[in-house]
Amino acid sequence: MDFDLSTEQVALVDGVQSFIEGRFPMATVRDLADEGGVRRDLWRQMADMGVFSLRLSEADGGAELGWADAVLAFEQLGRGLVPGPLVWTHLMAGIVDGAAGGDIIVSGIDRDDPSALVEFPGVVDVVVIADDRGLWSTDASKLEFAVLDPLDPLTPVGRVRGELPEGTQIADADQAKKLRLQGAALTSGLLLGISTASTELAVAYAKDRQQFGRPIGSFQSLKHLMADMFARGEVARGAVYAAGVTLDDPEVGSIERAVASAKLTSAEAALTNGKTCIQVHGGMGYTWEVDAHLYLKRAYALEPAFGTRDDWADAMAGILDTLV
Amino acid sequence: MDLRYSESDETFRAALRQWLAEELPTLSAKPSAHDWAGRRSYDTDWQRRLFEAGYAGISWPTEYGGRGATLVEQLIYLEETTRAGAPYVGVNFVGTLHAGPTIMTEATAEQKAEHLPRILRGDEVWCQGFSEPNAGSDMGSLSCRGVRDGDEYVISGQKTWTSHAQVADWCELLIRTDTDAPKHKGITWIMFPMDTPGIEIREINTIAGTSEFSEVFFDEARVPVAHRVGLENDGWRVAMVTFGFERGTGFVSDLVETDRMISDLVRLARLVTRRSATAWEDVALRREIGHIQAEMDALWAMTKRNLAQAARNGVPGPAGSVMKVVYSELYQRVTDVAMKVLERGGLALENVGEWPSGSFVAERVRSTSFSIAAGTSQIQRNIIAERILGLPRE
Numbered sequence: 001m002d003f004d005l006s007t008e009q010v011a012l013v014d015g016v017q018s019f020i021e022g023r024f025p026m027a028t029v030r031d032l033a034d035e036g037g038v039r040r041d042l043w044r045q046m047a048d049m050g051v052f053s054l055r056l057s058e059a060d061g062g063a064e065l066g067w068a069d070a071v072l073a074f075e076q077l078g079r080g081l082v083p084g085p086l087v088w089t090h091l092m093a094g095i096v097d098g099a100a101g102g103d104i105i106v107s108g109i110d111r112d113d114p115s116a117l118v119e120f121p122g123v124v125d126v127v128v129i130a131d132d133r134g135l136w137s138t139d140a141s142k143l144e145f146a147v148l149d150p151l152d153p154l155t156p157v158g159r160v161r162g163e164l165p166e167g168t169q170i171a172d173a174d175q176a177k178k179l180r181l182q183g184a185a186l187t188s189g190l191l192l193g194i195s196t197a198s199t200e201l202a203v204a205y206a207k208d209r210q211q212f213g214r215p216i217g218s219f220q221s222l223k224h225l226m227a228d229m230f231a232r233g234e235v236a237r238g239a240v241y242a243a244g245v246t247l248d249d250p251e252v253g254s255i256e257r258a259v260a261s262a263k264l265t266s267a268e269a270a271l272t273n274g275k276t277c278i279q280v281h282g283g284m285g286y287t288w289e290v291d292a293h294l295y296l297k298r299a300y301a302l303e304p305a306f307g308t309r310d311d312w313a314d315a316m317a318g319i320l321d322t323l324v
Numbered sequence: 325m326d327l328r329y330s331e332s333d334e335t336f337r338a339a340l341r342q343w344l345a346e347e348l349p350t351l352s353a354k355p356s357a358h359d360w361a362g363r364r365s366y367d368t369d370w371q372r373r374l375f376e377a378g379y380a381g382i383s384w385p386t387e388y389g390g391r392g393a394t395l396v397e398q399l400i401y402l403e404e405t406t407r408a409g410a411p412y413v414g415v416n417f418v419g420t421l422h423a424g425p426t427i428m429t430e431a432t433a434e435q436k437a438e439h440l441p442r443i444l445r446g447d448e449v450w451c452q453g454f455s456e457p458n459a460g461s462d463m464g465s466l467s468c469r470g471v472r473d474g475d476e477y478v479i480s481g482q483k484t485w486t487s488h489a490q491v492a493d494w495c496e497l498l499i500r501t502d503t504d505a506p507k508h509k510g511i512t513w514i515m516f517p518m519d520t521p522g523i524e525i526r527e528i529n530t531i532a533g534t535s536e537f538s539e540v541f542f543d544e545a546r547v548p549v550a551h552r553v554g555l556e557n558d559g560w561r562v563a564m565v566t567f568g569f570e571r572g573t574g575f576v577s578d579l580v581e582t583d584r585m586i587s588d589l590v591r592l593a594r595l596v597t598r599r600s601a602t603a604w605e606d607v608a609l610r611r612e613i614g615h616i617q618a619e620m621d622a623l624w625a626m627t628k629r630n631l632a633q634a635a636r637n638g639v640p641g642p643a644g645s646v647m648k649v650v651y652s653e654l655y656q657r658v659t660d661v662a663m664k665v666l667e668r669g670g671l672a673l674e675n676v677g678e679w680p681s682g683s684f685v686a687e688r689v690r691s692t693s694f695s696i697a698a699g700t701s702q703i704q705r706n707i708i709a710e711r712i713l714g715l716p717r718e
Contacts, residue, residue, distance in 0.1 A: 001628065002326050003327055003625070219718070223705065223713075231646045245325050245327050249328065252327040264618045313612075314610070317613055318614075320614065
């Protein structure tokens with residue numbers, strides 16, 4: 001057992017990090033808020049790097065990597081606040097034509113979601129609808145959206161007008177269940193990245209900002225806030241990586257259990273750390289210009305995806321019920 | 325990243341399980357909590373059996389008589405012994421996990437030969453004389469005095485929170501040997517025989533009604549300089565050496581026990597019925613228990629990550645501080661939830677009717693110390709903030 005990153009995984013993480021630093025620096029990310037969150041050329045560059053095709057076979061143009069690797073890549077994407085329906089498009093690579101190559105942008109929604117909010121209504125090509133019979137795809141052009149002012153400026157939303165169409169079935173109930181677990185694992189990766197970035201931002205600020213003649217990071221009350229940010233992130237990190245490994249190697253444990261732990265701890269870490277990052281910034285944290293709010297808002301946007309914290313806590317209780 | 329156990333890991337596990345299945349039924353009954361002579365007997369008997377079976381000093385190098393187990397084997401050892409309900413390390417704690425490793429690293433060949441085999445066999449019990457009434461979190465300010473007089477130190481002062489002092493043979497003792505030097509530079513680490521004249525042991529009564537800790541008063545107790553480990557006034561560094569040994573396995577037993585406790589809590593919740601529903605049918609309680617288990621699973625994953633990194637780097641990160649802070653406070657939440665399940669059943673420290681409730685209530689009290697002992701949560705947070713995040717000292 002060696003639950004640390006392999007040399008290849010370290011290289012993968014470095015590669016994704018460099019790509020994001022080059023193509024998605026914070027200034028670019030912030031600009032995307034005025035462009036519907038996604039620029040097609042950047043999206044295709046992500047596809048070329050393999051973000052969506054990572055796990056596909058070489059014959060299908062993929063890198064034949066595993067879920068553990070995908071989770072690592074998504075952690076960096078989350079850390080870089082890269083906007084877009086990354087998880088749904090990745091899940092649909094190999095199922096919806098064009099998704100893997102970055103030509104078709106895919107977003108998803110539960111059929112019974114009372115909000116009826118679809119993410120990235122301005123750019124999405126295919127909307128996938130999930131219900132307990134499976135997954136159904138529909139052309140986004142067939143839908144009408146009432147665009148609403150989004151919480152996360154980088155996660156634009158539109159409310160579907162009228163009933164959702166039935167759609168064309170692309171996965172049965174069992175496949176849909178699997179994909180939901182996989183989607184939750186990838187989202188956990190994004191959330192872990194947000195948690196880490198919030199901690200990094202807070203610590204950097206606290207080392208720099210001076211009050212009462214010294215860096216505010218020297219005061220215990222702030223130190224303790226940030227120590228907890230770090231601890232929360234480390235707790236989530238183990239769980240998130242374990243979920244990836246378990247998806248690749250189901251012999252080591254229950255996938256549902258691993259995903260429950262990953263989604264719940266990473267959502268807690270991202271949300272709490274997002275809030276705490278703003279707190280550490282004091283008044284400046286309340287300004288649009290400081291990046292802190294973007295992490296918190298993204299955490300809120302991702303938390304309900306593929307099961308809320310409560311959903312996964314309930315799932316875990318259900319698992320305990322069968323074991324005890 | 326890989327979570328599978330190797331074939332040799334599984335062979336180790338199987339052999340250990342087999343031995344435990346054969347050995348544990350032959351143990352005598354557990355002594356009562358205040359029967360210290362009985363507890364010493366019980367715990368050292370277990371140490372002896374481990375020694376005879378080749379499991380003593382699981383993390384000790386083989387050159388000192390230990391098993392020299394890999395980190396994964398140590399993880400397996402702790403998992404299996406805890407799951408099987410084997411005796412806890414008990415009075416062997418300081419010897420096998422603290423004083424022993426310090427002696428291994430810092431002592432002379434003679435001191436090692438004198439003490440290490442005896443510790444491993446359960447023939448020698450150690451206690452720790454570090455904390456003082458005025459030196460808790462600020463252990464460096466300790467003032468228990470050791471005055472050099474020829475080839476002896478004359479020791480006067482007071483130690484507190486000394487575990488198992490009542491039955492210990494030796495004490496790993498920190499004394500102040502230079503009152504003029506800066507505080508961390510005037511401390512000496514010495515092996516103190518507990519049958520030395522001039523000491524008095526007073527049990528501390530804890531809020532849990534237990535007596536495992538004592539105050540120890542020294543009144544001109546004399547100890548040979550030959551019992552000193554390391555150089556005079558170099559004792560602080562010697563004491564810190566032990567913290568360098570933590571490789572991520574420190575909380576494995578606790579994690580196993582807590583997982584078991586959560587399962588027991590589910591069983592308890594199914595038994596407690598009020599307003600014609602069981603506590604387990606209460607969505608809020610169920611959800612909270614599920615949430616806690618999700619966090620426990622995360623701590624297992626974190627343990628395995630820490631182990632892998634320690635194995636690779638050889639140097640323990642301050643990752644131990646993260647585990648300590650998170651685990652201690654999570655465990656307190658488990659016992660809090662148990663109290664919620666019990667409602668007025670929590671007024672008794674013993675089982676109420678058919679409910680196996682007593683141990684949960686007792687643990688609610690006992691768990692209070694987890695965020696205080698071995699470095700308070702506040703100190704741990706300082707360590708994380710300063711040593712991991714690099715935030716400046718106050």
